Amino acid sequence: KQEVTQIPAALSVPEGENLVLNCSFTDSAIYNLQWFRQDPGKGLTSLLLIQSSQREQTSGRLNASLDKSSGRSTLYIAASQPGDSATYLCAVRRDSSASKIIFGSGTRLSIRP
Amino acid sequence: NAGVTQTPKFRVLKTGQSMTLLCAQDMNHEYMYWYRQDPGMGLRLIHYSVGEGTTAKGEVPDGYNVSRLKKQNFLLGLESAAPSQTSVYFCASCDDRYNSPLHFGNGTRLTVT
Numbered sequence: 001k002q003e004v005t006q007i008p009a010a011l012s013v014p015e016g017e018n019l020v021l022n023c024s025f026t027d028s029a030i031y032n033l034q035w036f037r038q039d040p041g042k043g044l045t046s047l048l049l050i051q052s053s054q055r056e057q058t059s060g061r062l063n064a065s066l067d068k069s070s071g072r073s074t075l076y077i078a079a080s081q082p083g084d085s086a087t088y089l090c091a092v093r094r095d096s097s098a099s100k101i102i103f104g105s106g107t108r109l110s111i112r113p
Numbered sequence: 114n115a116g117v118t119q120t121p122k123f124r125v126l127k128t129g130q131s132m133t134l135l136c137a138q139d140m141n142h143e144y145m146y147w148y149r150q151d152p153g154m155g156l157r158l159i160h161y162s163v164g165e166g167t168t169a170k171g172e173v174p175d176g177y178n179v180s181r182l183k184k185q186n187f188l189l190g191l192e193s194a195a196p197s198q199t200s201v202y203f204c205a206s207c208d209d210r211y212n213s214p215l216h217f218g219n220g221t222r223l224t225v226t
């Protein structure tokens with residue numbers, strides 16, 4: 001059974017720092033992995049999607065990497081800003097089936113001005 | 114571009130009452146999903162649909178029913194609400210292509226007293 005874990009559950013860093021958020025999964029046979037951002041009281045916003053054949057994806061200050069063999073993905077945020085404060089979730093799609101998307105519980109990120 | 118729209122945003126029900134949550138998407142997506150999000154439990158799949166006229170059970174379907182009469186709409190019904198159904202409900206949709214990201218609505222906060 002696929003399990004997705006995000007540690008730590010919460011993280012607080014000063015503004016301007018580069019930081020890494022972690023996502024680990026137990027079954028390396030994945031279809032793709034997606035990173036989301038969730039602001040309080042809002043839905044999830046898709047940040048990056050990495051296909052199983054890819055090693056990384058970049059969007060602006062965000063870079064997501066994928067290492068299937070070790071069951072890990074990281075989300076790197078460069079030059080953090082207070083506006084980056086949110087909960088970040090990763091989700092693993094196991095196969096082409098529509099139902100097989102497993103979410104981590106998220107990391108709550110706080111950027112201190 | 115509205116994306117995924119959920120109505121209502123908030124609702125308070127008494128035990129035993131019924132209600133329907135509406136999800137509408139304007140991206141012509143085939144797949145639609147209903148999740149619930151609870152503290153410490155993460156996102157859990159209730160029901161999903163792979164196309165107009167189809168529905169299937171997810172991880173926690175008991176106490177809920179769904180319908181997808183039109184491709185753009187996915188309805189979630191609670192026939193007899195229970196306090197255990199107090200949660201934030203999210204609708205999501207995606208295309209059936211391999212690398213299609215998941216798009217979420219802003220959620221419905223439901224309280225059952």
